[in-house]
Amino acid sequence: MRKIVVTSGKGGVGKTTVTASLGRKLALRGYRVVLVDGDVGLNNLDVVTAIERRVVYDISDVLMGKCRAFQALVQDSESSMRILPSSKDSSLLTAQAFKGVVDSFGEFDFVIIDCPAGIEHGFHRAVSAADEAIVITTPSLSAIRDADKVLGLLRSYRLSDVSLVVNRVRPDMVAKHEMLGAAEIGALLHVPPIGVIPEDDLITLYQQLGSVPDCAISDRAYLALADNVANNSKAFYDVTQKRRFGRRR
Amino acid sequence: MRTTRDISKRMRDILTRDKVGIKDGFASAMTKDVQKVLSDYFELDSPVRVEVAQGADGKYAVNVSCTAYCIKQFDTTYDVKRY
Numbered sequence: 402m403r404k405i406v407v408t409s410g411k412g413g414v415g416k417t418t419v420t421a422s423l424g425r426k427l428a429l430r431g432y433r434v435v436l437v438d439g440d441v442g443l444n445n446l447d448v449v450t451a452i453e454r455r456v457v458y459d460i461s462d463v464l465m466g467k468c469r470a471f472q473a474l475v476q477d478s479e480s481s482m483r484i485l486p487s488s489k490d491s492s493l494l495t496a497q498a499f500k501g502v503v504d505s506f507g508e509f510d511f512v513i514i515d516c517p518a519g520i521e522h523g524f525h526r527a528v529s530a531a532d533e534a535i536v537i538t539t540p541s542l543s544a545i546r547d548a549d550k551v552l553g554l555l556r557s558y559r560l561s562d563v564s565l566v567v568n569r570v571r572p573d574m575v576a577k578h579e580m581l582g583a584a585e586i587g588a589l590l591h592v593p594p595i596g597v598i599p600e601d602d603l604i605t606l607y608q609q610l611g612s613v614p615d616c617a618i619s620d621r622a623y624l625a626l627a628d629n630v631a632n633n634s635k636a637f638y639d640v641t642q643k644r645r646f647g648r649r650r
Numbered sequence: 651m652r653t654t655r656d657i658s659k660r661m662r663d664i665l666t667r668d669k670v671g672i673k674d675g676f677a678s679a680m681t682k683d684v685q686k687v688l689s690d691y692f693e694l695d696s697p698v699r700v701e702v703a704q705g706a707d708g709k710y711a712v713n714v715s716c717t718a719y720c721i722k723q724f725d726t727t728y729d730v731k732r733y
Contacts, residue, residue: 581654589661
């Protein structure tokens with residue numbers, strides 16, 4: 402089982418959307434995937450995956466012994482992926498308890514944890530339960546700055562791998578040199594980007610309907626990201642160049 | 651091309667300042683001091699620029715750049731201005 406936390410520091414960069422899309426693509430590749438909503442109180446993974454009306458139990462119910470962890474899982478509407486919804490109350494949710502729940506999903510191939518924004522207790526709780534991290538940023542300077550701070554914090558955890566995903570890239574602006582490209586952002590942060598997700602109007606639609614159409618411009622980017630995660634590789638599909646770069650390891 | 655370079659440079663400066671803890675006041679005070687020292691030895695032609703960058707190995711590279719008309723002439727070290 403691989404336990405991956407998706408984090409960013411800054412809010413609104415697309416952590417939840419990337420988590421859901423990555424999980425779906427991995428599930429469509431045949432992997433057994435669980436998404437764990439680590440954003441207690443401000444949970445939205447259920448809404449993004451359109452399961453909010455089917456939630457019966459959440460992580461607090463698991464910790465209170467009202468149900469087993471497997472009973473709290475809800476199947477995604479679009480794939481075989483399962484989602485463990487978060488709770489409104491974080492009083493029972495210590496880092497150790499959260500890790501215990503995550504570790505109970507041993508028969509799955511991937512457990513992907515949607516980390517809350519910020520670098521407070523919720524961040525520590527989510528990262529402590531993971532072995533790998535994916536840091537999401539956008540090309541905005543404030544998001545890159547926060548990603549850099551998060552990368553600094555992640556060094557104090559025993560993670561086997563830390564990768565970068567650059568979300569909401571505008572290829573037209575990158576081509577006109579009006580926006581930093583993924584390679585430049587990777588160089589600034591000293592972390593290789595494994596995913597470059599273009600700004601996509603269909604994502605807005607996706608967040609409202611809970612499914613991404615195959616024609617979405619970001620669909621290929623998510624497939625490439627899922628391949629990288631599944632194969633533990635660092636190749637990236639640069640939407641601005643429209644060609645695949647060589648693998649770095 | 652220039653725009654991306656400018657953005658990249660600004661971002662690098664922000665990240666470096668965050669890591670080194672260099673505030674704008676610190677940077678200008680350091681630049682002023684370096685300029686004072688260099689102007690004792692050279693007739694400076696341009697303002698001194700000090701750039702601090704962090705490499706992938708975590709070490710800091712400090713680059714000082716300026717141009718000068720000539721080297722100042724003095725007979726002994728006593729001729730150098732004392733602070």
